[in-house]
Amino acid sequence: MAEINLLDRYPSSSRPIEERGKRKLAGEGWIHLDQKDRSNDDILLEHTLVEAARRFGREYFDGDRLYGYGGYNYHPKFLTDTVQRVGEFYGLNTASSLLDVGCAKGFMLYDFQLALPGASLRGVDISQYARDCALESVKPFIDVANACRLPYPDKSFDLVVSIQTVDHLPQQQCVEAILEIQRVSRGKSFISVNAWRNDSEREALMKWNLTALTYMHVDDWVRLFEQIGYAGDYYWFFPK
DSSP states (O other), X not given: OEEOOTTTTSOOOOOOHHHHHTTOOOBTTBOOOOOTTOOHHHHHHHHHHHHHHTTTSHHHHHXXXXXXXXXXXXXXXHHHHHHHHHHHHHTOOTTOEEEEETOTTTHHHHHHHHHSTTOEEEEEESOHHHHHTSOXXXXXXXXXXXXXXXXXXXXXXXXXXXXXXXXGSOHHHHHHHHHHHHHHBSSOEEEEEEEESSHHHHHHHHHHOSSOSOOEXXXXXXXXXXXXXXXXXXXXXXXX
């Protein structure tokens, strides 16, 4: 198990953190900011925003930026270099097998298709919308399923990756998903999760997060990985 930033080639983007932070759900699991002068309309908007995002449908992928991605479209600048980095780090080749847990529209799978023609690729996502809107060349290889119950036999893949997916689940289910990733891999896996290292990163995450239900200080994540016996690699998402 090792902390390794395999996403360091992913291009940075400008995120409306402050604007989204004003429209966050108050209640269990969330920290509400800007408490003053909140009207019933403000509260209703917050509930609507989060509930729409967590349906992982059109609003989340292709709606307004405040709901999620603000238009989730393929561009080679996003994952091409990351796919090359991951492939080199884990020694993948055209005979390798890979699973992307939380693959959405299959953009990473597509870039792996280009980088490793002939490799055995599979993706899984909770969103039927994402699968329906996936790139045509990878759509046949995407399954709609919950990360807690991956529909594959033990040790099916040389590498399993999961980018900001398992933390969308409540903590117990998050643990189940991590163990599922480990179950279906042949020993190599990489996950990234929402986390913070200091108060300013925590505040930014609380403003930005719409869909993650499990998020912790990096040290708490590491303790969790050790407690459940996760043996794969990992890194963090820090909104900026």
